[in-house]
Structures are given as C-alpha cells and as structure tokens.
Amino acid sequence: MEEQRKIFLVTSCKGGVGKSTVAVNLAMAMAICGRRVLIADCDTTNRTVDLLLGYEDAGMFDLRDVSEGRVAPSDAVLRDPRTENLFYCSLPHTGTQPSVEKIATALTLCADTVSAEYLIIDTSGGIDFPRALYEYMAYGAIIVSTHTTASLRAAERTGSELARAGVRDIRLIINCFDIKTAMYDEGRAILDIIDSTHVPLLGVVLYDEELRIAQEKGMPAACVEKSASPEAFYNIARRIFGESVPLFDGMEIKHRRRLVSPADGEDAEYT
Numbered sequence: 001m002e003e004q005r006k007i008f009l010v011t012s013c014k015g016g017v018g019k020s021t022v023a024v025n026l027a028m029a030m031a032i033c034g035r036r037v038l039i040a041d042c043d044t045t046n047r048t049v050d051l052l053l054g055y056e057d058a059g060m061f062d063l064r065d066v067s068e069g070r071v072a073p074s075d076a077v078l079r080d081p082r083t084e085n086l087f088y089c090s091l092p093h094t095g096t097q098p099s100v101e102k103i104a105t106a107l108t109l110c111a112d113t114v115s116a117e118y119l120i121i122d123t124s125g126g127i128d129f130p131r132a133l134y135e136y137m138a139y140g141a142i143i144v145s146t147h148t149t150a151s152l153r154a155a156e157r158t159g160s161e162l163a164r165a166g167v168r169d170i171r172l173i174i175n176c177f178d179i180k181t182a183m184y185d186e187g188r189a190i191l192d193i194i195d196s197t198h199v200p201l202l203g204v205v206l207y208d209e210e211l212r213i214a215q216e217k218g219m220p221a222a223c224v225e226k227s228a229s230p231e232a233f234y235n236i237a238r239r240i241f242g243e244s245v246p247l248f249d250g251m252e253i254k255h256r257r258r259l260v261s262p263a264d265g266e267d268a269e270y271t
C-alpha cells in the first residue's frame with residue numbers, strides 16, 4: 001500500500017494563508033469522490049483540523065500514543081461520520097512531540113490501518129518540519145498562498161527551500177483569491193502570482209465568506225449547500241487524480257478577464 005499511497009504535505013512559511021482550510025476541504029472532496037483519505041494534523045503549535053471538521057469533543061489517542069506503543073494505530077484514527085472514506089489522526093495537543101522519525105512511522109502505521117490511498121498532512125508552517133520529514137517520508141508538497149505580497153514571498157521561499165531539500169512534486173494553491181482586489185487595488189492577477197512564486201499551479205480557491213462561517217461550525221465546504229467553494233476543491237482533487245480540469249470548471253466567476261494581467265500598454269477590460 002505504501003508504494004501506491006500518495007502523500008501531500010500542505011505548507012507555507014506563513015500562517016493564516018489557509019493551509020488547514022485547504023487540507024480539510026481537499027481531503028473531504030477527495031473522500032467524497034470515493035478515495036480513502038487520511039488527514040493528519042501535524043501542526044505542533046495550533047491544532048485546528050479537529051475544529052474545522054467538527055470533531056472537537058471526540059476523545060481519542062494521538063500519533064505519540066502510537067509511536068510509544070501505548071495504543072494500536074486503529075485507536076488513534078477517527079472515521080468521519082459524514083463519509084466512510086475520510087479518516088483523521090493528529091499529533092498531541094500538549095507535551096513533548098515525538099521525533100520526526102517517529103512521527104513518520106506512526107503516520108505510516110495509521111495510514112496502513114485504514115488502507116489510505118492518500119495521506120494529507122497539515123502543518124504549522126515554517127520549513128524545519130517539512131524538511132526533516134522528507135528524510136523519512138517522500139511526499140509531494142502543496143504550498144498555499146494568498147495574493148498578498150508577504151504571502152507570495154513566503155510561498156516562493158517555501159518552494160525553493162523544499163526543492164533544495166529534495167522535494168520534487170511541489171504545487172501551488174492560490175487561496176482567498178478575490179477578483180475585485182485584483183481588479184481595483186494593486187492585487188496581482190493569477191499569472192503574476194505563479195510567476196512570482198516559481199511554483200506550478202494546482203488550483204485556485206476564491207475568497208468565500210460562507211466557507212469561513214461554515215468552518216466555525218465544523219462544516220467543510222463540500223457539506224455546505226450555499227458555499228461556492230466545493231467546486232474549487234473538487235477540481236483540485238480531480239487534478240490530483242490525474243484528470244485534466246480547466247482552472248475554473250464549474251465555478252461562478254465574474255470579471256474573468258482580469259484573472260490574467262493586461263499586456264503592457266493595453267487597457268484592462270473588465271467583463
């Protein structure tokens with residue numbers, strides 16, 4: 001199973017760009033598409049995946065318990081009540097964290113126990129953990145960035161550090177993309193963003209107030225009727241499965257033209 005399993009670490013050097021949001025919603029979209037997915041919260045400073053998935057009160061064991069042999073891996077994995085294909089595990093909320101080698105072993109045991117085809121790892125940001133983990137577990141990295149200058153700089157740095165550490169499959173998700181900002185303020189269009197990060201694009205998620213509100217209640221976008229975001233996550237999931245999916249397939253987009261920059265000297269025409 002390990003050989004066929006695809007592992008994605010969701011990262012960025014910057015906090016608050018939507019790493020956990022992307023990890024949770026992508027994992028749910030993949031699970032709804034019928035793939036067995038384990039999402040692992042490896043954010044050592046701010047565990048949030050349980051909140052975003054609405055598991056807050058679910059008492060359970062964690063990856064440290066597995067790594068220290070206190071419980072079987074199956075005891076540290078929770079199955080999502082909404083889909084039979086999504087599973088969750090996490091590092092401990094408090095106390096000393098296991099070594100990165102032990103985390104990698106515990107993650108593999110947990111993924112094996114539920115026969116996960118995909119392992120999505122949410123992280124706290126920063127480069128040390130991703131770099132160390134790669135020595136024990138080959139993964140593809142998903143870098144999340146918004147279109148602010150600080151976030152883009154962090155994405156560029158994260159990408160180059162991960163490439164230097166040997167990570168080969170590095171892809172970018174632009175999150176909270178707000179077309180109005182791109183149009184009227186000095187916001188950047190999508191091609192500029194890709195250009196400035198040097199990371200190939202996996203998908204774009206628009207800013208979605210419904211998504212943010214639903215998250216506060218532990219509801220991923222795919223489980224919320226009014227949310228505009230599920231399609232973005234389904235599109236990203238399908239690209240990961242190897243399908244060729246247009247960037248905004250099924251998504252309602254106004255002002256499409258400003259998604260790419262006007263050529264020099266050309267007026268931006270907003271349609």
Ligand SMILES: Nc1ncnc2c1ncn2[C@@H]1O[C@H](COP(=O)(O)OP(=O)(O)O)[C@@H](O)[C@H]1O
Pocket residue numbers: 014015016017018019020021022048175176177205206207208209211212213215
């Ligand atoms: N596409 C989006 N639309 C609206 N709000 C979002 C979106 N993505 C993330 N957010 C909000 O931004 C905040 C930070 O997101 P989070 O996933 O916790 O970031 P990180 O894990 O990078 O620290 C949260 O309040 C979340 O609800």
Ligand SMILES: [Mg+2]
Pocket residue numbers: 019020021043048123124
């Ligand atoms: Mg987070």
